[in-house]
Amino acid sequence: MPGGVNSPVRAFKNVGGNPLFIDHAKGQHIYDIDGNEYIDYVLSWGPLVLGHAEDHVVAALQTAVERGTSYGAPTQLETQLAEMVQNLVPSMEMMRMVSSGTEATMSAIRLARGFTHRDKIVKFIGNYHGHSDSLLVDAGSGMATFGINTSPGVPDPFALDTLTVEYNDTAAIRDLFEKQGDEIACVIVEPVAGNMGVIPGTQSFLETLREITKASGSLLIFDEVMSGFRAGLHGVQGLTGITPDLTTLGKVVGGGLPVGVFGGRKDIMSDITPAGNVYHAGTLSGNPLAMTAGISTLSQLNADLYIQMGKKVDRLTAGIQESADRHGVPLVTHHVGTMWSYFFNEGPINNFVDVKKSDEQFFAKFFKEILANGIYTAPSQFETNFLSAKHTDEDIDRTVAIFDDAFTKLA
Ligand SMILES: Cc1ncc(COP(=O)(O)O)c(C=O)c1O
Numbered sequence: 001m002p003g004g005v006n007s008p009v010r011a012f013k014n015v016g017g018n019p020l021f022i023d024h025a026k027g028q029h030i031y032d033i034d035g036n037e038y039i040d041y042v043l044s045w046g047p048l049v050l051g052h053a054e055d056h057v058v059a060a061l062q063t064a065v066e067r068g069t070s071y072g073a074p075t076q077l078e079t080q081l082a083e084m085v086q087n088l089v090p091s092m093e094m095m096r097m098v099s100s101g102t103e104a105t106m107s108a109i110r111l112a113r114g115f116t117h118r119d120k121i122v123k124f125i126g127n128y129h130g131h132s133d134s135l136l137v138d139a140g141s142g143m144a145t146f147g148i149n150t151s152p153g154v155p156d157p158f159a160l161d162t163l164t165v166e167y168n169d170t171a172a173i174r175d176l177f178e179k180q181g182d183e184i185a186c187v188i189v190e191p192v193a194g195n196m197g198v199i200p201g202t203q204s205f206l207e208t209l210r211e212i213t214k215a216s217g218s219l220l221i222f223d224e225v226m227s228g229f230r231a232g233l234h235g236v237q238g239l240t241g242i243t244p245d246l247t248t249l250g251k252v253v254g255g256g257l258p259v260g261v262f263g264g265r266k267d268i269m270s271d272i273t274p275a276g277n278v279y280h281a282g283t284l285s286g287n288p289l290a291m292t293a294g295i296s297t298l299s300q301l302n303a304d305l306y307i308q309m310g311k312k313v314d315r316l317t318a319g320i321q322e323s324a325d326r327h328g329v330p331l332v333t334h335h336v337g338t339m340w341s342y343f344f345n346e347g348p349i350n351n352f353v354d355v356k357k358s359d360e361q362f363f364a365k366f367f368k369e370i371l372a373n374g375i376y377t378a379p380s381q382f383e384t385n386f387l388s389a390k391h392t393d394e395d396i397d398r399t400v401a402i403f404d405d406a407f408t409k410l411a
């Protein structure tokens with residue numbers, strides 16, 4: 001496998017050394033093949049909001065697997081998950097299930113282009129929307145970690161139709177729309193960015209996106225593949241009261257199995273085949289096992305759970321901040337709901353330019369020190385950490401203590 005991995009962010013290329021090879025995981029813990037236990041804040045890069053191998057999810061899957069693993073025909077499971085999603089994210093009047101976040105955003109972009117009869121799209125520098133051609137321009141996540149601006153292999157005409165703007169820069173996006181608004185099919189945004197670490201979109205920035213897209217006949221797509229059921233139970237649209245035209249989901253909605261969803265305004269979604277002519281398909285779309293894991297996961301979510309998890313993230317980030325301050329280490333923590341990041345940076349951090357000022361060398365040393373002591377966070381400054389329902393107050397205390405020891409040793 002190239003780089004030894006099936007997805008580049010898993011390699012420890014930027015921090016050095018080899019990634020953990022995993023044997024199994026349960027709850028908030030993950031175990032490598034050498035028998036080491038870690039408190040896991042990666043959680044498969046977001047999906048496992050209930051923790052690993054959650055009992056109800058496992059039981060539901062065991063029952064489901066006996067009934068067949070795939071049919072390639074409609075099931076009640078798809079309708080059930082769609083209704084649950086719609087209850088939590090009401091702007092998704094009509095939706096389609098896919099098998100990854102990449103497919104969800106790729107299809108939403110095609111739909112926006114088909115619906116508006118326009119080719120240009122806008123994305124923000126440091127936002128990541130999966131690995132389809134149009135979206136691999138100035139992207140976050142592994143592209144940021146490994147310093148790649150536009151991936152080789154993306155034809156120039158594709159990249160040229162992707163216009164990029166600095167995140168949270170309201171003046172720049174207004175300026176772009178004044179010049180080219182009538183050519184733009186859509187704006188796609190992570191409304192809380194998670195692929196350059198956690199950077200919340202400001203309310204005024206997101207409101208501006210809503211206003212200018214509406215005024216110019218382009219569509220607003222909230223990519224909530226990460227923030228959906230993470231930033232809050234109803235996504236960032238629930239937190240801000242801003243309603244996009246289309247939403248993409250992934251990660252948590254599949255409860256650890258491969259699921260993505262794209263959906264939104266019914267008049268737009270009705271353009272998808274076979275209702276309309278914008279082509280979208282998938283052999284394993286709406287797979288019964290994946291639907292089952294999603295249903296079992298979403299059925300266990302409620303507002304109180306998010307309050308409890310949010311309090312733990314508050315305590316965790318406050319504890320890390322206090323420790324860094326005491327040791328004189330420049331550090332910024334950001335968190336929204338169950339997403340959190342620590343940056344070795346003087347701050348403030350509002351966009352990709354700011355986050356690039358982080359001390360990546362110190363991060364690499366620090367990451368390896370806490371990992372050696374049983375704390376597994378994402379191996380990059382350009383990624384988000386998560387929390388699950390299974391993390392306890394004792395886990396938080398232990399994590400803060402290990403961060404404190406690492407500051408004592410390395411600062
Ligand atoms: C915001 C966002 N969009 C899209 C994706 C792509 O999802 P996937 O990796 O499932 O293709 C990701 C994460 O990978 C993401 O964080």
Ligand SMILES: NCC(=O)CCC(=O)O
Pocket residue numbers: 007008009010045046128141142194195383384
């Ligand atoms: N924040 C980046 C991701 O979640 C992506 C995971 C992957 O590409 O494996």
